[in-house]
Amino acid sequence: xxxxxxxxxxxxxxxxxxxxxxxxxxxxxxxxxxxxxxxxxxxxxxxxxxxxxxxxxxxxxxxxxxxxxxxxxxxxxxxxxxxxxxxxxxxxxxxxxxxxxxxxxxxxxxxxxxxxxxxxxxxxxxxxxxxxxxxxx
Ligand code: ATP
Ligand code: MG
Numbered sequence: 001x002x003x004x005x006x007x008x009x010x011x012x013x014x015x016x017x018x019x020x021x022x023x024x025x026x027x028x029x030x031x032x033x034x035x036x037x038x039x040x041x042x043x044x045x046x047x048x049x050x051x052x053x054x055x056x057x058x059x060x061x062x063x064x065x066x067x068x069x070x071x072x073x074x075x076x077x078x079x080x081x082x083x084x085x086x087x088x089x090x091x092x093x094x095x096x097x098x099x100x101x102x103x104x105x106x107x108x109x110x111x112x113x114x115x116x117x118x119x120x121x122x123x124x125x126x127x128x129x130x131x132x133x134x135x136x137x
Pocket of ligand 2: 116
């Protein structure tokens with residue numbers, strides 16, 4: 001089984017969509033094997049999105065990701081990384097397939113409800129960024 005890191009972003013948490021999003025993962029066959037609610041510091045957000053430092057949207061991304069609590073979770077399942085990306089839909093909610101999490105709960109590209117790791121290398125880095133090895137079941 002593969003693991004991936006998922007984040008329910010501040011917009012979706014603030015709009016009370018945690019339960020529906022978690023239910024969507026579980027109904028799709030992805031199991032939650034670690035989970036916590038935290039408020040990201042600027043430093044944590046920068047380290048997490050370090051690949052985007054210098055992009056024009058970076059400051060907005062930092063402001064958004066630190067604007068309220070997030071739910072950080074590890075999903076486990078067959079092909080979990082790609083499955084989660086499919087369940088999320090396109091980065092821009094306006095372009096996301098109907099029924100995907102970003103189509104349902106995102107609003108614009110800079111407030112798009114969920115994050116998911118995009119490769120095995122990023123999944124390993126992102127899981128270790130938020131969880132000790134013994135905290136992932
Ligand atoms: P995430 O990494 O959050 O799962 P993603 O992998 O679909 O999203 P990335 O290219 O990694 O997309 O961008 C990271 C985040 O930065 C996006 O989720 C989005 O909120 C924001 N972002 C990306 N491109 C833009 C843009 N052109 N304008 C505004 N925000 C953007
Ligand atoms: Mg990404």
